[in-house]
Amino acid sequence: MTIDTKELRFAFGNFATGITIVTSLDADGEPLGITANSFSSVSLDPPLVLFSVDRGAYSLEAFQISRRFAINILSTDQEDMSNRFAKASVDKWSGVDFETWETGCPILTGSLASFDCRTWQTYDGGDHVIFVGEVEQMSLNTDLEPLLFFRGRYDRVLGKS
């Protein structure tokens, strides 16, 4: 069967996901971040997570060099931030509140959960690079609702406004 890339993208989009902003630091120690829904939990012991980065992404090299990243799971209040961090070559950080923990990667205020990670291993993922990280610190805010992504659109958990 020949797989058409457009149809494949649409088919993949039928898997409803949450949305994250994955942050790190560039070579000058400046914060960087990308919107990513490729996040997945991997292992409890050791505590491992993964996300993947498009080989064409501006931020790829910085993620490879810094060997650390933070996963921020977005709440419904962070849709604007999701849009902002999904664009290349914009000032993503003006007015964004964050703190830093062990790795120094930005932990975004108002996230549902955050995981501060050291890169454990990277893998070839075709036109993406897969980053597996070991979680060193985390936080959770159970009062917030998750921002969801389904068939190319934002969504919310059914029954929640």
Ligand SMILES: Cc1cc2nc3c(=O)[nH]c(=O)nc-3n(C[C@H](O)[C@H](O)[C@H](O)COP(=O)(O)O)c2cc1C
């Ligand atoms: C909902 C959503 C999910 C995304 N997931 C990913 C992802 O998992 N990996 C990726 O490389 N890009 C993903 N992107 C696209 C990046 O956010 C986008 O290419 C961004 O410009 C990357 O930042 P950079 O150009 O500063 O590297 C996603 C975009 C959206 C809107």
